[in-house]
Amino acid sequence: MKVVQVNTGRPYKVLIGSNILADVGALVKEALSAKRLLIITDDIVNPLYGGIVAESLAKEGYEVEFFVIENGEQSKCLTVYGAILNYLADGSFTRKDAIVALGGGVVGDLAGFVAASYLRGIPFVQIPTTLLAQIDSSVGGKTAIDLDAGKNLVGAFWQPSLVVADTDTLNTLPQKEIENGLGELIKYGCLMGGEILTLLENDFTTDIERVVELAVSYKRDIVEEDEREGGVRRLLNLGHTVAHGIEKLSHYTYTHGRAVACGIVAIAKACLKEGKLNESDYNRLIALYDSYNLDYTTHYSMESIAEVAKVDKKAENKDINLVVMHAFGDCKVQKMALSDLEGYLL
Numbered sequence: 001m002k003v004v005q006v007n008t009g010r011p012y013k014v015l016i017g018s019n020i021l022a023d024v025g026a027l028v029k030e031a032l033s034a035k036r037l038l039i040i041t042d043d044i045v046n047p048l049y050g051g052i053v054a055e056s057l058a059k060e061g062y063e064v065e066f067f068v069i070e071n072g073e074q075s076k077c078l079t080v081y082g083a084i085l086n087y088l089a090d091g092s093f094t095r096k097d098a099i100v101a102l103g104g105g106v107v108g109d110l111a112g113f114v115a116a117s118y119l120r121g122i123p124f125v126q127i128p129t130t131l132l133a134q135i136d137s138s139v140g141g142k143t144a145i146d147l148d149a150g151k152n153l154v155g156a157f158w159q160p161s162l163v164v165a166d167t168d169t170l171n172t173l174p175q176k177e178i179e180n181g182l183g184e185l186i187k188y189g190c191l192m193g194g195e196i197l198t199l200l201e202n203d204f205t206t207d208i209e210r211v212v213e214l215a216v217s218y219k220r221d222i223v224e225e226d227e228r229e230g231g232v233r234r235l236l237n238l239g240h241t242v243a244h245g246i247e248k249l250s251h252y253t254y255t256h257g258r259a260v261a262c263g264i265v266a267i268a269k270a271c272l273k274e275g276k277l278n279e280s281d282y283n284r285l286i287a288l289y290d291s292y293n294l295d296y297t298t299h300y301s302m303e304s305i306a307e308v309a310k311v312d313k314k315a316e317n318k319d320i321n322l323v324v325m326h327a328f329g330d331c332k333v334q335k336m337a338l339s340d341l342e343g344y345l346l
């Protein structure tokens, strides 16, 4: 088992390994002194892993209850959030109790925000079961729900007390969700270069534990320096300005991972045109996407994508923090006028 220590305001460990769910009770016991635990999970993950997690926690003396949500982004909403808070209050959960988020990023974001806000904050444990959640969303303390006006508009920074990533859970993940996570994983390859890039170029599934450890360690370094995204944490948004535009224009029919792939390629193309990224790195990036059959093309024009960014950022002094790529392992945040974005991407 690999251990990544995260030293944010609340320090915690990220445990990464194969077949560790059966021991999750003992692992949680080392991190938490709670009595009652509410496992928040979804209707796909629960039949797969709810039983093994509950059994292991009960073996350590925890009183365990479940709140099962419908799977999918639509559950990251005020209605489901309110229903969970009422469940906790009606059941007299106290600050000595805790939340366990068992599932992908939807469950993690929602359960994390419940934990951040119920009784002004109770502890929570993340047990991520998607590639995206294991390499990214379960670490760093961003929690949120969506509003009709947009994604992640209400939330809090609230660090978990422990993250347990069992890489065996990825064996049941549908291919579409693997691709979704790969979009973010290749982003880490661009940001970091080095070993993770080599592992990605040689089929990342052969050493998935190491891949998760490397991505999490990178995010840990960034989050420790900038917990609330005032500076260096913005690097994690590589490709995301374009990706958000595409997701909105497509009414979220593009997976996030595919949209990020389109966004990174758009940025790489712009950097190539500027002479900041060399052709061999650009070709290496394209070859990487091709090797996983990840579609990085879009029929949406850069004009329409830049238009969405303008609408989204209207309050931010008409400047945008764009992450640019000068080489693998050399990405930078570049401030630019929103009015220049379209020309930059064309």
Ligand SMILES: NC(=O)c1ccc[n+]([C@@H]2O[C@H](COP(=O)([O-])OP(=O)(O)OC[C@H]3O[C@@H](n4cnc5c(N)ncnc54)[C@H](O)[C@@H]3O)[C@@H](O)[C@H]2O)c1
Pocket: 042, 043, 044, 045, 048, 071, 072, 073, 076, 103, 104, 105, 106, 107, 109, 129, 130, 131, 132, 133, 136, 137, 138, 139, 140, 141, 142, 143, 151, 152, 169, 170, 171, 172, 173, 174, 177, 180
């Ligand atoms: N907090 C952050 O820092 C952060 C970062 C990136 C993304 N996010 C958020 O994460 C969310 C997306 O997360 P996601 O991609 O994990 O999607 P998800 O949570 O919707 O999971 C995708 C699908 O996979 C299913 N699933 C989960 N684990 C499974 C398993 N082991 N086997 C079979 N099926 C499984 C789920 O039921 C769901 O249908 C978005 O809401 C996004 O905003 C948050």
